[in-house]
Amino acid sequence: MSENVAIIGVGHSKFGDRRDVNVPELAWESIKPALDSANVDQKDIDFFVLGNAGIWSSEAALPALMAEYADLSPKGSMRVEAACATGNAAIRVGYTAIKSGEADVVLILGIEKMRESQNPTVIELIGRFGSFFWEFENFGLTFPGYYALHATAYMVKYGASEEDFARVAVKNHYYGAKNPYAQFQKEVTLEKVMEPKYVAWPFKLFDCSPITDGSAAIILASEEFAKDAENKIWIHSQGVGTGTANLSKREDFTSLESARYAAEIAYKKAGIDVDAPYKYLDGANVHDCFTAPEIMAYEDLRFAKKGGGVKLIRDEQTYIGGLIPVNIDGGLKAKGHPIGATGVSQAVEAYKQLLSQAEPGRQADIEKGRWLAHNVGGTGHYTYVTIYGLEKLKR
Amino acid sequence: MKEVIEKQIKEFGLPVMTDEKSGALQWLDLRELNLRYIISIENIKPFFEGLKEGKLLTTKCKHCGRIFFPPQRDCPSCRISDMEWVELSREGTLETLTVIFVKPPSFGSYDPYTVAIAKLDDGPRITAWLKGDPRKAKPGMRVRLEISKREKEGYMMYELVPVE
Ligand SMILES: [Zn+2]
Numbered sequence: 001m002s003e004n005v006a007i008i009g010v011g012h013s014k015f016g017d018r019r020d021v022n023v024p025e026l027a028w029e030s031i032k033p034a035l036d037s038a039n040v041d042q043k044d045i046d047f048f049v050l051g052n053a054g055i056w057s058s059e060a061a062l063p064a065l066m067a068e069y070a071d072l073s074p075k076g077s078m079r080v081e082a083a084c085a086t087g088n089a090a091i092r093v094g095y096t097a098i099k100s101g102e103a104d105v106v107l108i109l110g111i112e113k114m115r116e117s118q119n120p121t122v123i124e125l126i127g128r129f130g131s132f133f134w135e136f137e138n139f140g141l142t143f144p145g146y147y148a149l150h151a152t153a154y155m156v157k158y159g160a161s162e163e164d165f166a167r168v169a170v171k172n173h174y175y176g177a178k179n180p181y182a183q184f185q186k187e188v189t190l191e192k193v194m195e196p197k198y199v200a201w202p203f204k205l206f207d208c209s210p211i212t213d214g215s216a217a218i219i220l221a222s223e224e225f226a227k228d229a230e231n232k233i234w235i236h237s238q239g240v241g242t243g244t245a246n247l248s249k250r251e252d253f254t255s256l257e258s259a260r261y262a263a264e265i266a267y268k269k270a271g272i273d274v275d276a277p278y279k280y281l282d283g284a285n286v287h288d289c290f291t292a293p294e295i296m297a298y299e300d301l302r303f304a305k306k307g308g309g310v311k312l313i314r315d316e317q318t319y320i321g322g323l324i325p326v327n328i329d330g331g332l333k334a335k336g337h338p339i340g341a342t343g344v345s346q347a348v349e350a351y352k353q354l355l356s357q358a359e360p361g362r363q364a365d366i367e368k369g370r371w372l373a374h375n376v377g378g379t380g381h382y383t384y385v386t387i388y389g390l391e392k393l394k395r
Numbered sequence: 396m397k398e399v400i401e402k403q404i405k406e407f408g409l410p411v412m413t414d415e416k417s418g419a420l421q422w423l424d425l426r427e428l429n430l431r432y433i434i435s436i437e438n439i440k441p442f443f444e445g446l447k448e449g450k451l452l453t454t455k456c457k458h459c460g461r462i463f464f465p466p467q468r469d470c471p472s473c474r475i476s477d478m479e480w481v482e483l484s485r486e487g488t489l490e491t492l493t494v495i496f497v498k499p500p501s502f503g504s505y506d507p508y509t510v511a512i513a514k515l516d517d518g519p520r521i522t523a524w525l526k527g528d529p530r531k532a533k534p535g536m537r538v539r540l541e542i543s544k545r546e547k548e549g550y551m552m553y554e555l556v557p558v559e
Contacts, residue, residue, distance in 0.1 A: 017416065019416075019419045020417050058424065120500040123497060123499050123500070124500050124501060127499045131465075132432075133434065134465045136499075138552055139508075139510050139523060139524055140495060140498060140499055140501075140502035140505070140508065141510055141522075142497065142498070142499060144497070145495050145510055149493050149510070149512060151493075152493060153490065153491040156491075156533070156534045198494070199497045200493045200495050200496060201493055201494040201496065201529070203493075246465065247522060248464070248522045249520070250520075253512070
């Protein structure tokens with residue numbers, strides 16, 4: 001048993017349109033630096049977890065493929081799927097395996113190669129991440145559509161505008177431009193985001209995260225194994241929530257119940273005051289698959305009261321120097337959103353931020369020594385909230 | 396795509412192509428997958444029979460009175476599978492909407508369509524297409540639930556219609 005679990009190494013591929021590599025090559029781009037930075041050998045790995053939503057890419061038996069390609073055979077493995085929260089679900093498996101004493105060192109790999117399929121096929125497939133029959137088959141909801149239903153409700157209830165949502169894209173592109181691993185390393189203006197190229201009203205092209213290839217990896221280790229690791233951070237807590245498949249089964253569309261639930265558990269386990277969590281955190285990565293959900297996340301995570309999230313972005317309180325910096329790696333919006341890799345990429349970002357290894361212009365001030373990651377699968381179908389810390393959790 | 400692959404094989408002897416943007420060589424998969432599900436509706440058959448008769452039916456637990464939409468066979472509260480079929484209220488209030496401009500290819504024959512969620516007067520919420528100009532629609536407005544034929548595919552489905 002190990003009460004505390006550490007991240008002792010990380011790796012991250014360049015995100016984007018990666019037609020220059022195949023699936024195992026893309027995976028290796030993050031496995032190698034993860035092993036190197038953790039200073040471990042494949043033989044030290046007890047178990048490996050592979051987060052991959054798949055279907056749009058050719059290879060299905062990914063753990064076996066990676067065992068073969070990366071010399072991980074015959075160690076135990078598992079492929080995990082939780083829609084867009086797949087990456088954090090993979091971390092969940094490794095975290096609990098180490099906590100229970102079943103493993104000492106676990107490699108977590110998140111990977112998605114979405115661009116092996118053509119864009120219309122990907123749009124067709126992602127539309128099915130809700131209720132297949134009652135939402136997709138008969139009413140053709142798309143992924144932007146599910147979240148657009150939330151955006152509309154939020155605008156009506158709290159008086160937010162399309163410009164308010166656009167500010168999220170401007171911020172995340174501002175930081176994406178400083179992240180060499182991001183798909184879009186270019187700033188955008190509010191005017192550009194507001195160009196009326198509607199995808200699912202009220203969302204326009206620049207409100208949406210892109211279709212991305214990418215991988216990210218971390219090495220998790222028990223307290224005993226981690227004691228000699230030079231660079232490490234700790235998982236302080238994790239909360240996981242699940243929502244209904246049909247949006248019509250929910251009471252409200254301005255908030256995600258699974259996220260509120262996951263946050264409350266994560267805060268409680270980490271000893272964080274749920275009424276002012278930002279006082280305990282140096283920054284956060286939230287699931288901005290679209291612009292409006294970042295604002296909803298501010299509220300679900302209690303960075304702001306209900307309806308107050310929009311003021312945070314208007315007042316630039318989620319830039320570095322504000323109340324709490326959010327998505328200063330570019331977020332899903334600018335960094336890209338390779339579904340299975342996203343949650344692991346957030347963990348890599350927590351490691352880099354807490355150890356002050358982020359690139360110039362996007363390093364937060366680390367004073368409280370804690371970072372939050374919020375990873376949502378589907379439209380609140382699953383939410384994982386993970387708190388990372390520079391020091392072991394004081395219990 | 397099929398023509399492209401045939402052309403490439405003819406020209407290069409392999410189904411390969413250089414990606415214009417990256418210059419990277421790509422293999423064009425020959426094993427196309429055609430995916431179509433066959434889904435059992437046996438235990439919610441009355442819903443579909445009702446649609447044909449112009450009725451919108453759903454399940455209500457005989458023991459606890461809980462109404463389910465979408466209809467389902469089993470009541471998880473009582474853990475008893477003993478439902479009666481009741482008619483849904485045909486009026487409600489619009490709660491939210493979106494207009495789908497970038498459509499899945501399987502909806503390619505339709506013009507941009509409005510998807511909305513309404514809360515029906517007897518409790519359940521329902522997701523459906525909203526008829527009419529979405530610019531005139533606003534959450535909070537009254538809507539009616541109607542059954543109509545899908546113009547392109549010719550099958551019966553329910554839709555939301557603004558109450559004038
Ligand atoms: Zn019952």
